[in-house]
Amino acid sequence: MKTKILQILKQTGNIISGEELSSQLGVSRVTIWKHIKTLQELGYEISTSSKGYSLSDDNDFLYSWEFPGREALVHYYDSLPSTMxxxxxxxxxGSPDQSVVIAQSQKKGRGRMQRKWFSKQGGLYFTLILRPPIPAVSGFLVNFITSSVLAETIREETGLKAMVKWPNDILLNDRKLSGMLSEMEAEEEMVTFVNIGIGLNVNNDPAQDEPTATSIARELGHPIHRRSLLINFLDRLAAKLANDNLESAVQQWKQYTMTIGRQVKIVTTKGTTEGKAVDIDESGALLLELQDGTVEKVIYGDCFHL
Structure with missing residues (x-):
């Protein structure tokens, strides 16, 4: 009912009477009034008068009913410990493929190697539940597709030259814009689900907590519409996963990489290694040329450009 009321208010553009809303939706005027009051409490700028109601704000809310066609797949929270x-x-x-958990803020957001991800108001913090019909050994390809699609979306929506850093961070001018985590479960060698958690700095300013990070608003000099960005990303990713050959995921990712050819430092739980990133192989591993000329295959770790 909230979705229908908002759609009518947006389409009308002017004042519409409670009687007209009641007639169009087949409910009582009291029911309409109750839903309007709830929407106002949720932050919608709905003006009321003796003539009726009007919606006066182009909002950027992330409530499930703001995602037409995806309402049943979107799970929205004001705050969570972690969307993951x-x-x-x-x-x-058993939540279906393409389900997404969104939070305005996270209390215990995390990055790789259990690092804290600061999740203040204004950013996009969400986790996608994906169920690709692929073998577990190919699950890593979903990460590469997701990060390349996110880079594409940011470029299209903002004009900013978003780049990917191995394994799946998004950078702007060598400053971190987005981080990504993934978890996978499998049964009988086939993927049951791959969950992709994304923290994207949009209208927040992360520099106070992370001096090497940036946000879209900081780079552009003005805020942007988060929901439009997210819907575009979800649409693009769903189309890629449905139609593309995942075997090309690494090659697509390489179009946006700024890691290959750079001197890097790799940090793992076992230690630190430095060298030149010479390529990404078909398994998604980073090929690192060490000082003595040997090439080491790095499967997992934090990558820092030097």
């Missing part, structure tokens, strides 16, 4: 944790529970309970 919430999505894992939903995935294990």
């Amino acid at each position: 944790d919430a999505a894992r529970k939903l995935a294990r309970k």
Whole structure:
């Protein structure tokens, strides 16, 4: 009902009476008034008068009903400890492919190697539940597709030259814009689900907590519409996963990489290695040329450009 009321208010553009809303939606005027009051409490700028109601704000809310066609797939929260944790529970309970958990803020957002991801108001913090019909050994390809699609989307929506850093960070001018985590579960060698958690700095300013990070608004000099960005990304990713050959995921990712050819430092739980990133192989591993000329295959770790 909230979705229908908002759609009518947006389409009308002017004042519409409670009687007209009641007639169009087949409910009482009291029911309309209750839903209007709830929407106002949620932050919608709906003006009321003796003549009726009008919507006076082009909002950027992330409520499920703001995603037409995806309402049943979007799980919105004002705040969560972690969207990854919430999505894992939903995935294990059978939530369908393309489900997404969104939070305005996270109390325990995390990056790779259990680093904290600062999740203040204004950013996009969400986890996608994906169920690609692929073998578990190919699950890593979903990460590469997702990060390249995110870079494409940012470029299209903002004009900023978003680049990818191995394995799946998004950078702007060598400053971190987005981080990504993934979790996978499998059964009988086939993927059950791959959950992709994304923290994207949009209208927040992360520099106070992370001096080497940036945001879209900081780079552009003005805020942008987060929901439009997210919908574009979700549409693009769904189309890629449905129609593309995932075997080309690494090659597509290489179109946007700024890691290959750079001197890098790789940090893992076992230690630190430095060398020149010479390529990404078909398994998604980073090929690192060491000082003595040997090439080491790096499967996992944090990558820092030097």
